[in-house]
Amino acid sequence: MNGQLQAVPEDWNRAMAIVAHPDDLEYGAASAIARWTRAGRSVAYVMVTDGEAGIDGLHPLEAGPVRQKEQVASAALVGVGDVAFLGHHDGVVEGGLDLRRDIAREVRRFRPEVLVTATFELTYGMGPGQHILSQADHRAVGVAVLDATRDAGNRWIFPELLDEGYAPWDGVRHVYVMGANEQLKAKHRALWAAGDYPAVATDLIPTLGPTLVESSGVRAGHRVLDVAAGSGNAAIPAAATGASVVASDLTPELFGAGRRIAAQRGVAPEWVEADAEALPFADASFDVVLSCVGAMFAPHHQATADELIRVTRPGGTIGTINWTPPGFIGQLFATMKPYAPPPPPGASPAPLWGDEEHVRALFGDRITDIDVQRRTVVMEHNGDPAGFREYWKRNYGPTIAVYKHNATDPDRVAALDRDFLELLTTWNEADTPGRTRYQAEYLLVTARRSLT
Numbered sequence: 127m128n129g130q131l132q133a134v135p136e137d138w139n140r141a142m143a144i145v146a147h148p149d150d151l152e153y154g155a156a157s158a159i160a161r162w163t164r165a166g167r168s169v170a171y172v173m174v175t176d177g178e179a180g181i182d183g184l185h186p187l188e189a190g191p192v193r194q195k196e197q198v199a200s201a202a203l204v205g206v207g208d209v210a211f212l213g214h215h216d217g218v219v220e221g222g223l224d225l226r227r228d229i230a231r232e233v234r235r236f237r238p239e240v241l242v243t244a245t246f247e248l249t250y251g252m253g254p255g256q257h258i259l260s261q262a263d264h265r266a267v268g269v270a271v272l273d274a275t276r277d278a279g280n281r282w283i284f285p286e287l288l289d290e291g292y293a294p295w296d297g298v299r300h301v302y303v304m305g306a307n308e309q310l311k312a313k314h315r316a317l318w319a320a321g322d323y324p325a326v327a328t329d330l331i332p333t334l335g336p337t338l339v340e341s342s343g344v345r346a347g348h349r350v351l352d353v354a355a356g357s358g359n360a361a362i363p364a365a366a367t368g369a370s371v372v373a374s375d376l377t378p379e380l381f382g383a384g385r386r387i388a389a390q391r392g393v394a395p396e397w398v399e400a401d402a403e404a405l406p407f408a409d410a411s412f413d414v415v416l417s418c419v420g421a422m423f424a425p426h427h428q429a430t431a432d433e434l435i436r437v438t439r440p441g442g443t444i445g446t447i448n449w450t451p452p453g454f455i456g457q458l459f460a461t462m463k464p465y466a467p468p469p470p471p472g473a474s475p476a477p478l479w480g481d482e483e484h485v486r487a488l489f490g491d492r493i494t495d496i497d498v499q500r501r502t503v504v505m506e507h508n509g510d511p512a513g514f515r516e517y518w519k520r521n522y523g524p525t526i527a528v529y530k531h532n533a534t535d536p537d538r539v540a541a542l543d544r545d546f547l548e549l550l551t552t553w554n555e556a557d558t559p560g561r562t563r564y565q566a567e568y569l570l571v572t573a574r575r576s577l578t
């Protein structure tokens with residue numbers, strides 16, 4: 127683990143990890159378990175299957191005992207001596223009452239306060255940008271663990287367990303789910319749906335999209351993709367050239383505003399919900415791929431860069447506008463950072479996309495004709511710096527999220543208010559009282575995808 131995970135409470139004594147297969151825990155939880163057992167916690171493992179169908183060249187009758195033995199040995203390495211195998215069939219685990227009963231029995235037997243299981247989502251994240259289709263056993267077991275946790279606490283569910291001597295246990299306080307990639311995405315999506323990003327884009331940076339479209343040479347007949355398009359700051363001016371445009375964003379809540387703005391300009395780009403790190407478009411399917419202060423906020427930069435290149439046709443253009451670290455918006459993020467929740471594992475800070483070396487390294491030799499320019503956009507607001515601070519707090523998702531994270535601590539909110547106001551006061555260039563004016567630096571990058 128890389129130290130960027132949010133710490134979980136450790137004020138408990140007993141944990142049980144319940145997963146489908148031998149080796150599932152070694153993919154995501156064993157290092158945490160080692161830490162817990164070293165600190166004196168008791169941890170037990172439950173394997174729903176023996177993993178007997180997991181080795182192509184080995185018959186299940188032989189593979190099962192091999193994998194059991196491996197699991198017992200790897201459990202011992204992290205201080206776990208209690209390893210149970212429930213004997214369900216590998217690869218064809220059936221969700222349902224038998225599975226719930228078997229898991230509830232284990233929970234009642236060990237009486238854990240903490241449960242660990244694997245994700246029950248359709249996909250899981252093994253690392254930056256690696257979204258792998260999950261396996262049916264994982265989905266069945268994950269959901270059954272959640273259900274069995276409740277079953278374990280209710281004496282009237284599976285009363286036969288009482289006859290077997292297992293009293294109800296309703297002491298599970300936390301269930302931790304490994305590899306829950308969709309939750310991270312859902313969080314990001316909610317972050318950008320909060321407040322009014324379309325207003326921020328329209329009020330503060332209306333010229334950025336047209337600048338990017340022009341610099342990237344978009345013209346009629348081009349097939350154009352705007353990644354992390356928001357309400358279409360680049361997609362709409364791109365469509366106005368006569369290009370055929372897809373506006374994609376993780377947050378479809380922004381599309382309503384985008385459609386209204388597009389309709390006012392007499393254009394109709396196609397709106398597609400999409401994660402910049404896993405774009406749902408074929409290789410080489412666009413002449414121009416744009417992102418205007420959008421893709422920079424996807425947490426895994428390399429995965430995003432790889433996707434921008436992949437969907438651009440060889441010889442096609444990639445154009446991005448990103449806030450620079452020392453510029454006004456970079457500093458706005460730096461101001462919020464000490465108050466923000468820790469970033470997810472493997473995430474890089476968004477303003478790094480405004481660093482030329484970083485961007486060159488992300489694209490590597492897969493591009494040619496790279497052109498990099500530092501420019502500024504002027505943001506003006508009709509109000510004093512304190513009023514502008516309230517504008518950000520009302521409208522800008524990342525700011526809203528940081529304040530929400532500190533909502534129960536008035537001292538921290540006051541400190542953030544103070545730091546934020548200091549930033550807005552220091553950077554204000556307006557001569558007239560009651561008005562504010564900022565120069566926000568960005569990096570404009572255009573490049574061609576290599577032909578080979």
Ligand SMILES: [Zn+2]
Pocket residue numbers: 146147149150261264
């Ligand atoms: Zn597995």
